[in-house]
Amino acid sequence: MSAASDPLFEGARLVITSGAGGVGKTTTAAALALESARSGRRTAVLTIDPARRLANALGLEAFHDHAQRVEGAGPLWAMMLDMRTTADAMVRRFSPDEAAARRILDNPYYGAFSTSLAGTQEYMAVEQVHALVRSGDYDLVVLDTPPAVHAIDFLTAPDRILGALDNRAVNWLYKPRDAGEHGQPQGYGARLLGRGRQVVLKSLDRFTGGPFFEDLASFLQAFSALFEAFRQSSRAVQALLRADSTRFLVVTAPYPGTVREAIGFRAELVTRGFPFAGFVCNRVHDARPAASLEALASALGPNAPAHLAEALATALADHNRMAARDADGLAVLRQVDARPVRVVPLMPEDVHDLEGLSRVGRALMQNFSSADTF
Amino acid sequence: MTVPLSAALFDRRFVLVTGKGGVGKSTVSALLAAQSGARGRRTLVCELNAQERIPAIFGRAPVGSVVTPLRENVWGVNIQPGPALEEYAEMKLKVRAVARLVFDNPFVQRFMQLVPGMNDLLMLGKAFNHERELDTQGRPLWDTVIVDAPATGHGVTFFRLPKVIRDHVPVGNMHEEARDMWALLTDPARTATHLVSLPEELPVQETRELARTLFGPEMGLPPGALWLNQVPTPLFDAAGEARVREGAPPDATPALQAAFDVSQIRLGREGQARAYQAALEGLGLPLVALPLLYSRELGPAQLDALLAAARAQGVP
Numbered sequence: 001m002s003a004a005s006d007p008l009f010e011g012a013r014l015v016i017t018s019g020a021g022g023v024g025k026t027t028t029a030a031a032l033a034l035e036s037a038r039s040g041r042r043t044a045v046l047t048i049d050p051a052r053r054l055a056n057a058l059g060l061e062a063f064h065d066h067a068q069r070v071e072g073a074g075p076l077w078a079m080m081l082d083m084r085t086t087a088d089a090m091v092r093r094f095s096p097d098e099a100a101a102r103r104i105l106d107n108p109y110y111g112a113f114s115t116s117l118a119g120t121q122e123y124m125a126v127e128q129v130h131a132l133v134r135s136g137d138y139d140l141v142v143l144d145t146p147p148a149v150h151a152i153d154f155l156t157a158p159d160r161i162l163g164a165l166d167n168r169a170v171n172w173l174y175k176p177r178d179a180g181e182h183g184q185p186q187g188y189g190a191r192l193l194g195r196g197r198q199v200v201l202k203s204l205d206r207f208t209g210g211p212f213f214e215d216l217a218s219f220l221q222a223f224s225a226l227f228e229a230f231r232q233s234s235r236a237v238q239a240l241l242r243a244d245s246t247r248f249l250v251v252t253a254p255y256p257g258t259v260r261e262a263i264g265f266r267a268e269l270v271t272r273g274f275p276f277a278g279f280v281c282n283r284v285h286d287a288r289p290a291a292s293l294e295a296l297a298s299a300l301g302p303n304a305p306a307h308l309a310e311a312l313a314t315a316l317a318d319h320n321r322m323a324a325r326d327a328d329g330l331a332v333l334r335q336v337d338a339r340p341v342r343v344v345p346l347m348p349e350d351v352h353d354l355e356g357l358s359r360v361g362r363a364l365m366q367n368f369s370s371a372d373t374f
Numbered sequence: 375m376t377v378p379l380s381a382a383l384f385d386r387r388f389v390l391v392t393g394k395g396g397v398g399k400s401t402v403s404a405l406l407a408a409q410s411g412a413r414g415r416r417t418l419v420c421e422l423n424a425q426e427r428i429p430a431i432f433g434r435a436p437v438g439s440v441v442t443p444l445r446e447n448v449w450g451v452n453i454q455p456g457p458a459l460e461e462y463a464e465m466k467l468k469v470r471a472v473a474r475l476v477f478d479n480p481f482v483q484r485f486m487q488l489v490p491g492m493n494d495l496l497m498l499g500k501a502f503n504h505e506r507e508l509d510t511q512g513r514p515l516w517d518t519v520i521v522d523a524p525a526t527g528h529g530v531t532f533f534r535l536p537k538v539i540r541d542h543v544p545v546g547n548m549h550e551e552a553r554d555m556w557a558l559l560t561d562p563a564r565t566a567t568h569l570v571s572l573p574e575e576l577p578v579q580e581t582r583e584l585a586r587t588l589f590g591p592e593m594g595l596p597p598g599a600l601w602l603n604q605v606p607t608p609l610f611d612a613a614g615e616a617r618v619r620e621g622a623p624p625d626a627t628p629a630l631q632a633a634f635d636v637s638q639i640r641l642g643r644e645g646q647a648r649a650y651q652a653a654l655e656g657l658g659l660p661l662v663a664l665p666l667l668y669s670r671e672l673g674p675a676q677l678d679a680l681l682a683a684a685r686a687q688g689v690p
Contacts, residue, residue, distance in 0.1 A: 021395015022577075056579075203476045253396070261425055288636060291629030299630040301623075305613035312618075312633040315609060318668040319636035325670045348642025350575045 006365050008277060009036055009140065012247050013133055014240065016143045017280070018269075019251035020261045024282035024344070027351050028251050029144035030057055030078075031360040037074035038361075041139040044077045044132055046125070055080075057357050073354060077138070086124045094229035126237045133240060247277035249342075254284050254329030263336050278339040280364065281330060283346045285322040342366075379660035379688040383598060384409065386566040387516070388505050388558055390598075392523040392533075392588075393570035394580045398603035400427035401664075401672065402570045403522040405601075405680050408432075409689060411447035412681070415517035418504055419444070421452045422497045422524065433674045445674075451504075455493035458500040466547050494524065494532050495539065495552070502555050505564075530587055533559065533567075533595065559595060566598035571654065573605055573647030578654060585657050600659040602651055604666040606644045615641060662687050 008015065015036075017029045026047060033045035044067055055063045055078070058070045063080030070076040088105065095101035125143065132141045240246060248269050252262035262279060269276045291299075296316070297309035333341050344363040351357050389410075391403045400421070407419035407428075418441065421428055426436040432444040439454045463473040476482060498521070507515040524532050536559060539552035559565055567588060571581040581600070589597045610618060618641060622634035655661055664680050681689075 023396060026576075056575075199472065200476045200479050200482060203472055257425075257427055257430075258396070264425070288632035289629045291627075291633065295627070296630055296633055299627040305611070305617055307611065308614040308617055311609045311611075311614050312630075312637055315637040315640050316629070316633040319640075321668055321670060346639065348639045349646055352575050 006035075008032075008247055008249075009039070009041070011245055012140060013243070013245040014129065014141050014143065015247045015249065015277075016145060016241075017249050017251050018145045018265060020258060020265075023251050023253045023258060023262075024280075025251045026144050027057065027357070027360060028249070028280050028282065028344075028364070029142050031351075031357050031364055032249075033076060033078075033140075033142040034070075034073055034354070034357050035361040035365055036140050036142070037070075037076035040074065042075040042077075042137065043140045043142065044079065044138045045142040045144065046129060046132065047078070047080050047144040057351055057353065059354060081125055081128055086128055090124065090127060094233070126241065127233065130233070130237045130240055242273055242275065244275065246275050248274050249277055249280050251280045251282065252333070253282050254326035256325075256329060259329045259332050262333065266336065276337075278342060279333050279337060280342045280344065281333065282344045284326045284330065284343050285319055285346050287323040287327065288316060288320060290320055291316060376655050377658055377660045379599060379662065381688070381690045383566055383660075384413075384690050386564055386598075387514075387518060388502075388565040389518060389520045390523050390533075390559075390565070390567040391520065391570060392567065392584070394572075394577045394584075397570045397572045397577050398601075398664075399522055399570045400424075401431065401603060401677075401680070402568065402601045403520050404428045404431040404677055405664075405684065406568070407448045407450075407518075407520050408445070408677055408681055409684065410518040410520070411445060413690065414447060416447055416449075416515070417518040417520065418449045418451065418516045419520040419522070420501045420504065421450070421522045422501075423454055423493070424452060424522065426452050428522065431672055431674070431677050453497045453500045455496050458496040462496060462499060495535050498532070498535070498555065499551060502558060505558065530584065533588060533593065537593070560593075562596035565596055567595045568598035568601060569659070570601045570603055572603055573650040575650070578650045581654065582657065585659065589659075597659055600654060600657065600661045602654060602661060602663045605647050605651065605663040606640065606666045608644055609640065610637070662689060 015029075015032060017025045017032070019025050029045055029047070033043045037043040047063065055061065058073075058076075058078050060068055060070065060078060063078060065080060065085045067077035067079045070078055091104050092101050095104070125145070129141055129143050132138060250262050250265045250269070252258050266276055266279070291313070293309060293313040296313050297304075300309050300312070330341055330343065342364045343366075344360055347356070347359065349356070351360055389406055391399050391406065393399050403419055403421075407417050410417040419428055429435060429437050429442075429444060429450050432448070432450070434442075434444050434450070436452070437444075437450045438452055439457050441449050441451045444450045459477060460473065463477050464470055501519060501521045504516060505514075505519045509515045536552040536555040539548060540556055543549045543552065559567075569581055569584060569588075571577045585597070585600075587593060588595045618634060618637045621638075622631045626634065651661070651663065662684050665683050667676055667679060669676050
């Protein structure tokens with residue numbers, strides 16, 4: 001079945017591959033983007049990983065933070081999220097004026113931490129994707145997410161950032177120490193918190209060495225000028241992630257522990273109302289006919305090299321043992337979700353070029369037609 | 375060229391294991407723990423806020439954040455950032471009620487969540503404290519502490535964190551902790567950082583980058599061994615391989631055809647593995663190849679098979 005009628009792509013604007021590390025997420029994202037582009041859609045694939053893995057498979061020397069056209073693959077563009085550039089652009093976009101932007105960009109904490117504040121990478125990835133989707137330059141955007149222990153780390157990043165940028169929180173921490181209890185957040189709960197404030201701040205000073213938290217707070221206060229713009233953008237991003245035109249694929253391998261993790265990912269997505277669109281299972285050994293050593297030896301005939309029959313029998317038995325394990329893994333996935341699992345068989349070699357990527361793409365599209373419902 | 379494996383490497387007290395996601399860090403952490411325990415060293419193996427894998431390799435149920443025996447001389451723990459923070463805060467602020475007042479404060483919690491790598495630092499700090507832990511006679515409680523560290527990318531940030539904190543926070547408890555942690559991480563007498571990889575293109579590429587970053591001049595961590603996981607053992611001799619590459623005879627039975635097909639896949643992966651192993655030997659790290667076992671499970675029997683294979687390559 002071709003990508004033209006695959007229900008994954010029908011009515012889709014954004015496809016997101018998520019999953020634990022080492023399961024072929026990046027390759028899956030690239031292969032899907034390639035299939036989409038080959039069916040004529042203007043497609044962009046965005047990777048977060050600074051490693052050159054996706055670039056190499058697409059025949060590019062390296063990725064840049066602007067879209068690069070991939071040759072020989074239909075209307076396909078690839079790009080990588082450059083943390084610092086994206087962060088700077090975001091500060092400029094959301095700042096009311098150049099002076100406000102400069103206050104942030106020149107802050108030493110921004111320099112040290114703009115690319116490593118917890119959740120910023122994930123936040124910027126969805127921001128960037130939002131910009132790509134909104135631009136209207138592409139029919140489909142494919143996003144390869146950073147490997148995570150929990151799918152939720154990625155999806156809740158905007159909330160985490162917004163929680164810390166909340167004016168009340170920043171004012172509470174940043175208010176000059178000698179200003180007494182005036183200017184406290186209002187309300188009963190807030191007053192209660194206010195009472196312990198001096199104790200808390202003094203203890204924190206001991207814990208962190210004083211200036212650390214104060215400096216961080218002053219940085220966050222500068223940042224909080226952007227808060228309202230941030231929040232609106234975050235709402236739009238959240239809406240995009242939950243839109244009907246967005247599809248989350250959970251990528252996995254058929255090993256027992258990995259399958260458990262994938263099922264956990266799906267549960268987190270479904271519980272929070274993100275549009276889960278099925279599992280992809282990479283590196284699957286398909287079951288082959290079994291045969292005894294005697295049967296293989298006799299089928300091979302008398303002129304075969306010595307011990308070849310034994311080696312063939314071992315190879316076949318090893319393969320089928322792995323196939324049985326993989327079938328168990330697939331059965332568990334199918335129990336959890338009724339949609340067909342997109343199965344990619346184990347290949348003799350890793351994907352390292354467009355041809356290999358096409359093989360994966362074709363496997364991903366197999367057994368799907370527009371008759372399948374989502 | 376191959377670098378010989380030094381037995382002294384396995385006398386280090388603080389052992390970190392890192393690599394790309396899915397390459398078998400937990401397997402190698404478990405193997406190092408079994409190896410250390412078998413030599414009579416009291417060994418603690420730590421997972422960091424993980425979906426626990428190591429206890430299962432020892433045939434045990436998940437252990438959570440409580441130090442739990444896994445086999446003779448081997449204990450396991452899954453360090454959690456929440457309890458680690460509480461413990462640390464109590465240690466530093468002395469009074470439990472004050473610690474609670476500070477760290478249960480919702481505003482403080484929001485900031486803590488945002489402070490770069492705070493969770494990672496806390497978990498590394500907890501592992502670090504295990505290294506310093508003393509028994510009732512004042513001797514070190516653990517002879518070996520093994521840390522199954524986060525995956526590449528994230529992993530480099532994780533290792534760099536104590537240095538960043540040390541350089542950016544000028545004074546105070548956090549500065550002192552970070553300074554001491556960095557001193558331990560970079561001390562070749564006490565610490566070794568092992569890398570884990572697979573004989574596949576992308577893991578090998580990332581391993582090369584990781585080795586350059588961690589062991590290069592910027593960070594200067596003392597290197598351990600490079601563990602190449604899931605290396606297929608050659609199955610065919612030269613004549614057999616040549617025949618498999620020719621393909622099955624035209625009148626082959628379906629089973630014989632299948633045997634030739636899977637053997638060709640296997641030869642492809644063997645050849646690929648050899649090329650990647652050769653590429654990694656150029657890194658100047660001692661290399662231990664762990665065989666692909668073609669087993670349905672990864673439990674105590676497989677762990678011991680891997681340990682035997684490692685010993686055959688000079689691991690004490």
